Amino acid sequence: MRGLTGKVAVVTGGARGLGEAIARRLSEEGCAVWIFDLNPDGAETAAHIHRATGHPVYYENVDISQETNIEEAFLRVAESSSIVDILVNNAARFIFKGVEATSQEWKSILDVNIIGTSLVTRNCVPLMKKAGKGAIVNLSSVSGFIGQPSFATYNATKFAIRGLTKCWAIDLGAFRIRVNSVCPGYIRTQAFDDSCIQLGIDPEAENARISLQHILGRQGTAEEVSGVVAFMVSEDASFMTGEDVMVDGGYLAK
Numbered sequence: 014m015r016g017l018t019g020k021v022a023v024v025t026g027g028a029r030g031l032g033e034a035i036a037r038r039l040s041e042e043g044c045a046v047w048i049f050d051l052n053p054d055g056a057e058t059a060a061h062i063h064r065a066t067g068h069p070v071y072y073e074n075v076d077i078s079q080e081t082n083i084e085e086a087f088l089r090v091a092e093s094s095s096i097v098d099i100l101v102n103n104a105a106r107f108i109f110k111g112v113e114a115t116s117q118e119w120k121s122i123l124d125v126n127i128i129g130t131s132l133v134t135r136n137c138v139p140l141m142k143k144a145g146k147g148a149i150v151n152l153s154s155v156s157g158f159i160g161q162p163s164f165a166t167y168n169a170t171k172f173a174i175r176g177l178t179k180c181w182a183i184d185l186g187a188f189r190i191r192v193n194s195v196c197p198g199y200i201r202t203q204a205f206d207d208s209c210i211q212l213g214i215d216p217e218a219e220n221a222r223i224s225l226q227h228i229l230g231r232q233g234t235a236e237e238v239s240g241v242v243a244f245m246v247s248e249d250a251s252f253m254t255g256e257d258v259m260v261d262g263g264y265l266a267k
């Protein structure tokens with residue numbers, strides 16, 4: 014990938030799963046990476062990636078639903094790195110409810126997936142403007158395109174992420190900040206198994222069922238998404254903005 018060496022990247026939810034793979038890939042490409050996560054394992058994840066790549070990886074204990082947490086973390090980023098080149102809005106909650114969702118359930122998921130993502134971006138953009146350009150990737154999903162049973166709460170947020178992406182691309186284009194969303198199919202992270210348990214489904218049976226819904230006959234890996242994200246924030250994608258990029262093994266093509 015061109016143009017990633019020496020860049021400063023913030024990855025939310027980088028302690029595990031897709032976020033960890035994205036943080037690792039950006040570090041392998043030579044970025045200094047800041048992981049924002051509320052999972053205390055994030056400190057060990059950051060240390061582990063740093064040992065493997067030799068590039069700086071920092072961990073900030075941030076709950077993105079708490080604006081003061083976000084502001085304080087970006088103050089530390091500004092003190093240490095002074096600018097940000099890349100933001101990957103990956104952190105999300107997985108609450109699967111249909112029409113019966115309560116106001117508390119709606120607030121819990123919107124506070125993280127939409128308001129938290131927006132506040133991270135709000136606090137990051139001034140540091141990108143200082144850099145003179147930037148690239149933002151928001152994690153949407155195949156769930157941002159279709160209806161799925163009992164998924165209304167989650168899918169509403171993944172549709173909204175695509176809306177934010179297009180509006181921010183318009184607002185930030187003049188500052189040479191590109192904004193795109195990546196839309197994975199099913200990726201076998203801990204969140205998949207946790208979600209199955211939340212829905213009362215056996216994870217192995219669900220893996221077998223869902224694999225057949227992808228043209229490639231399997232779930233994807235976190236690394237198959239992180240490589241695409243690295244491309245999207247690199248100079249190789251310098252004319253790409255406001256776009257949804259599918260990484261779904263053909264899930265939506267069927």
Ligand SMILES: NC(=O)c1ccc[n+]([C@@H]2O[C@H](COP(=O)([O-])OP(=O)(O)OC[C@H]3O[C@@H](n4cnc5c(N)ncnc54)[C@H](O)[C@@H]3O)[C@@H](O)[C@H]2O)c1
Pocket residue numbers: 025026027028029030031032049050051052075076077078102103104105106125129152153154155196197198199200201202203204205
């Ligand atoms: N796994 C999939 O199949 C899949 C498919 C499509 C899209 N996605 C999207 O990819 C992203 C990552 O998914 P994943 O499967 O790796 O999930 P995951 O649950 O394995 O990891 C999510 C990370 O986000 C962190 N996080 C959650 N709430 C947070 C908060 N309030 N503040 C800071 N950090 C917080 C968690 O601690 C965790 O480390 C999500 O946006 C998800 O919607 C996942």
